Amino acid sequence: MSRPTSIKTSEEVRDRLSVIAAERGTTITELLDELANREPTDAESEQQRAVAAAAELGIDYSEQVQHAGQHAWAKIRAHQGGAAA
Numbered sequence: 001m002s003r004p005t006s007i008k009t010s011e012e013v014r015d016r017l018s019v020i021a022a023e024r025g026t027t028i029t030e031l032l033d034e035l036a037n038r039e040p041t042d043a044e045s046e047q048q049r050a051v052a053a054a055a056e057l058g059i060d061y062s063e064q065v066q067h068a069g070q071h072a073w074a075k076i077r078a079h080q081g082g083a084a085a
Contacts, residue, residue: 007032 005039008018014028021031040048054061 004029 017028017031021028024031026034037051050066051061059065
């Protein structure tokens with residue numbers, strides 16, 4: 001289990017979280033865990049989009065496919081005058 005820590009917030013936010021947690025029969029800590037895990041990070045969202053795009057093409061998404069895609073995008077950016085490949 002992870003070590004406990006603290007998060008600084010306003011009293012209003014703390015009180016609101018307390019009410020929401022109580023209504024759900026949980027703790028503020030468990031509520032924050034749920035909220036934090038509900039939303040994907042940008043990297044997770046990008047990964048999900050890549051997996052879905054590969055599936056649409058009938059390709060199993062793998063590390064090799066990921067690297068090939070990154071290489072292809074780097075070449076496209078280079079040809080568009082963006083970052084060098």
